Amino acid sequence: MMGWTETLRTAIAALNARRMRSALTMLGILIGIAAVMLTVGLGQGASASITNQINSLGSNLIIVSPSMSTSSGGFRGGGGAVSTLTTQDAAMLADPAIAPDVSAVAPTSSVSGSLQSTSTTWTSTVVGTTPEWMTVRARTMGSGRFFTSEEVDASSNVAVLGSETASELFDTESPVGETLSINGESFTVIGVLESEGSSGTSNQDDTVLVPNTTFAARLSTSSSANSVSQIYLSGKDAESLSAAYQQVKTALLASHQVTDSDADFTVSTQASLVETATSVTGILTVLLGGIAGISLLVGGIGVMNIMLVSVSERVREIGLRKALGATPAVIRRQFLVEAGILGVLGGLVGVALGIIGAAILSPIIGITVAVSIPATLLALAVSLGIGLVAGVYPATRAAKLAPIDALRSE
Amino acid sequence: MTHQLNMKGVRKTYATGAVKVEALRGIDLEIDEGEYLAIMGPSGSGKSTLMHIIGCLDVPTSGTYELDGTDVSLMTEKQLADVRNAKIGFVFQQFNLLPSLTALRNVELPLVYAGVHATERKERAMAALERVGLGARVQHRPGELSGGQQQRVSVARALVTDPALLLADEPTGALDSRSTAEILDLFDDLNAAGRTIVVITHEADVGARARHLVHIYDGLLRESTPIAVTGATR
Structure with a gap:
């Protein structure tokens, strides 16, 4: 059985051979991850900022406002x-x-x-x-x-x-x-x-x-x-x-x-103000994060698409590898790893972009765009997951190719 | 002594739509170790199908096929892959080298799938390339080599796992006459050193270089004519 280092090496070589396409494919994941990180970070930052602001109004504060x-x-x-x-x-x-x-x-x-x-x-x-x-x-x-x-x-x-x-x-x-x-x-x-x-x-x-x-x-x-x-x-x-x-x-x-x-008036306490504000920013965060999430999904579909193209382009290569002794499992794993690498690389660059974006955006809009380590790790895990899920179908197709049909194709 | 390759009553039927095509209609074939056999036949004779079955790229519809003492006629896809890896070295008409890999990496490929350790892999690939006379060109990519050199790389790749059988499908079909001669000389050398070789071809001069020659027509082996002259006297 082929080792993991060889699988990785083969996958990286294959992606490297089609550098431009790999980069463009990653772009979809990259933008999705960066968008999710920024919107969620912005929501958390805004929420923290508002909470802070309300708490700085005083202690045990009750506010009566006309309504x-x-x-x-x-x-x-x-x-x-x-x-x-x-x-x-x-x-x-x-x-x-x-x-x-x-x-x-x-x-x-x-x-x-x-x-x-x-x-x-x-x-x-x-x-x-x-x-x-x-x-x-x-x-x-x-x-x-x-x-x-x-x-x-x-x-x-x-x-x-x-x-x-x-x-x-x-x-x-x-x-x-x-x-x-x-x-x-x-x-x-x-x-x-x-x-x-x-x-x-x-x-x-x-x-x-x-x-x-x-x-x-x-x-x-x-x-x-x-x-x-x-x-x-x-x-x-x-x-x-x-x-x-x-x-x-x-x-x-x-x-x-x-x-x-x-x-004709409203009475609010700090706690109720904080609650209202965080629920509003929470809804906004979910909404924007959802939209960003859709772009991530589209990125994932992009990976699947490119992997499918890649499989049909490399039918001969797959056939040859099978003739030389690659089992269906090895072929499947190779394509899964390729898709996973696209996802992870897209995720890494997306996270980097998100961190840079947060650093640039924070002073401009006056709200700290929170980038938390758990959120970052989650983003990376999600991008790997998207890559793998997007790779399953193309990889299975590659694994199922009969070596004779694959070799015959010109 | 058991034969290296033993085929009995092998049939292969393809269903293309409503029409059933009988590509092989009962093949009996025995090949001993150290044999150099050419299988000749025109297009549509079933020679490609026979080659696929000999090469464990496909399984017969009925009949039995034993390779190196193992019955492969009922094997799963995964088992066949392992058999191809360990027991068969392929040489294709179109070379089928991966263009992005160096000659060395191309030759290493079967060993990669066999799970051979990197150091040993490199040593064995180097030895195989030296065996075919390309020791100085191991870092070249296929695009930087001539057709004859590329085919020699693919012969090295076929030899690297030390297979029971070297199976060549029209190995000279894409080569000029000088390169053809080079490859056929190489096959002679390998066979002289004890390597079992099966060549599928439609070129009479390629078939004439083998020790034995069989013809295939309409899915049946017609005759088996030993050409003792060539193989034996050389």
Whole structure:
């Protein structure tokens, strides 16, 4: 019986004799593997990035957002921009009698602001909120201080900057005490937030925070002075988070006088946000991976096709090998190994391409394209499997050729 | 003493569509060790079929065929492959060398299928190539050799397993007269050294070089005429 090294040597020689064709055949597998690796990697990277982003919002966070009421129709939910949440809602939720498991409440409203320092201009998101924002969002100060409830009550023109906003607007080490113009209103910078690091699409370091009263009086574009765009709450601890979630929901349903089915707001926790986000990216990954998988399948059919062509071209060679003592099993194995090599080589180059593609793509789209070792090994195993499966039929045909018919063919 | 090749009542019937073709209609053939036999016949006489059966490329429909003491008439495809590998050395009209392999690798091929170790394989292939006078051209590919040289490579390939029988199918059909003479001289040498040779041919001058000559017509061996002159006196 012919040894494995000889089988491999023969297969490599046969593939090498038809280099161009072998390369083109591999291309199908190669593209399929690279596509699967990139799409799955992208999905995993996006999922990780979103999870990270949501977790960086704060700890034990509950977010109340306005939503379009589905059954009440009319005005309240109509525009989308019209907020159904108010500062009164926030004040109510802060009452320990109503929501005992909520430890801090921060209503926020935001607007795009044109910022101007003495030297430069910058555009950023201006957020009106309360001092509890720091607790709820679990942020720390880099320099200076956050505004106090006295400043909120007094509607003071004070602003806290994100670290990136600060460095864009001011050359100095610490801009605390500098003056800043926001949409034409003059504000004093009292503090700069510690950098959170940007993740994905939203940059948590490019923002300006002002007291919500000041925001409502001088910056808000909303028609209603006390409407807010989101209410951030933090639960007392992880265990009571679901209790806090229920208290918030029940209280808001009662005060808005709506039932659960036509609620004009949504309450979400970090966990639910993560779950939603990962399920969405999961579906996308499966979808894109599926499409990439189809291209892999097409690549496999390409291998089968070429192997069939190869068998009919080499009928004489097969006949000769049989005449010289190659058993059907040896012939079958030789063609299987050829197909397997095409698959594995395609897979190897595809994996290399996937890794290179991931390295190039990650900085461009701002999402880490995850390339994991198990996924890579799986891709290689799959490409070998595809090669072998695609080789079975052609190899069996080759093995079945009668030596006399094979030798006779010109 | 048993014959090296012993064929009794061998028939071969092909069914092509509705028509049954009897290619061989009862062949009895005995070949002793050291024989040099030529089988001659026109196209359609059944000589190719006979050659396939002698070469274990095909099995008879009925009758028995013993080669080197082994009954091969009822063997499976796999067993036949092993018999071909061990007991028969083929020389084809079209040489049938693999163009991408060197002469040495081509000659090694039967040993590869026999599972012979690489070092021994190379030694034996080298020896076989030297035997046919091509020791200096082992690294050439078939395309770089003349027709006569290519046929000598294929003779080396047929000899390398030290088979019971050297079976040549129109070995000079694709060669010019000088190369034909070379190959036939080589066959004479091999036979003189004790090698059993069966040549299938339709060329009278090739048949005349053998020690014995049989004719095949319509699937039957007509006569067996010893040509003692050539083989015996040389």
